[in-house]
Amino acid sequence: MILKSFSKINLSLSVNKKLKKGLHQIQSYFCLISLYDLIEIKKNNGEKDIIKFTGKFAKHVDSKKNSILDTLTILREQNIITNYYSVIINKKIPVFAGLGGGTSNAVSLIKHFAKKKINKNLLNILYKKIGSDLKLFFYNQGFLKSLKIVKSFKKKHNLFFLVIYPNVISSTKYVYSKVNNYSSISNYSFNKINNKQKFIDFLINANNDLQSIVENKYPIVKKLVSEIKQKKGCYFSRMTGSGSVCYGVFISEKTTKAALIRIKLKYPNFFFSVAKTI
Numbered sequence: 503m504i505l506k507s508f509s510k511i512n513l514s515l516s517v518n519k520k521l522k523k524g525l526h527q528i529q530s531y532f533c534l535i536s537l538y539d540l541i542e543i544k545k546n547n548g549e550k551d552i553i554k555f556t557g558k559f560a561k562h563v564d565s566k567k568n569s570i571l572d573t574l575t576i577l578r579e580q581n582i583i584t585n586y587y588s589v590i591i592n593k594k595i596p597v598f599a600g601l602g603g604g605t606s607n608a609v610s611l612i613k614h615f616a617k618k619k620i621n622k623n624l625l626n627i628l629y630k631k632i633g634s635d636l637k638l639f640f641y642n643q644g645f646l647k648s649l650k651i652v653k654s655f656k657k658k659h660n661l662f663f664l665v666i667y668p669n670v671i672s673s674t675k676y677v678y679s680k681v682n683n684y685s686s687i688s689n690y691s692f693n694k695i696n697n698k699q700k701f702i703d704f705l706i707n708a709n710n711d712l713q714s715i716v717e718n719k720y721p722i723v724k725k726l727v728s729e730i731k732q733k734k735g736c737y738f739s740r741m742t743g744s745g746s747v748c749y750g751v752f753i754s755e756k757t758t759k760a761a762l763i764r765i766k767l768k769y770p771n772f773f774f775s776v777a778k779t780i
């Protein structure tokens with residue numbers, strides 16, 4: 503069995519306040535995109551799970567401590583699975599970059615094994631172990647109203663992305679430790695985003711509260727965001743999550759590919775992907 507594990511983009515991200523245990527209350531408009539890892543799953547006859555990472559970003563993942571192992575352990579403890587598995591993950595999604603690849607891998611396994619057995623209790627257990635963005639990957643597009651509440655879009659919008667990873671590992675813990683200012687909590691309004699142009703106009707005026715922190719530490723992020731925005735057909739550019747991936751939302755796939763060609767000439771060693779909403 504081979505699964506596709508899709509990455510996510512934070513179209514906006516506001517930090518509202520600091521919570522207990524070091525967490526922060528955030529809100530985010532988000533979507534899943536067509537950049538994905540491939541996960542191959544096979545039963546094995548042993549008494550432990552065997553996890554192997556391959557691909558461009560495999561070297562940054564610990565095969566003995568990761569979201570795949572944690573998820574399989576929890577599913578076994580909850581009697582959803584009984585067997586042990588050999589799992590090979592082809593890492594096409596940059597890691598520690600704001601795209602949620604590790605969490606997406608976990609949710610792909612949850613959907614595959616748990617199916618109709620997914621309930622609030624199971625999600626709470628997984629949420630505590632895997633991370634706060636777990637819920638996002640059950641929706642193709644939506645609004646994270648709080649760490650516990652996600653609003654699914656009534657109408658999905660087709661968006662095209664140029665995704666650039668500048669080979670910078672951005673520490674989520676460090677970035678959030680530098681947050682000093684907080685944004686007001688906002689309410690989800692479908693009327694603001696009920697057609698694509700309204701949604702684009704809304705997002706142009708939004709931002710990522712973590713972006714300036716990462717830009718101060720890694721000036722290349724600010725430079726990339728600016729360069730993407732200048733390309734023909736770009737609605738807006740931004741950083742996703744706590745970085746360091748930068749992206750632009752474009753009018754069409756054609757304009758996205760044209761921008762990729764121009765920017766790649768200047769930064770041939772960076773990771774690039776043309777992606778779209780799924």
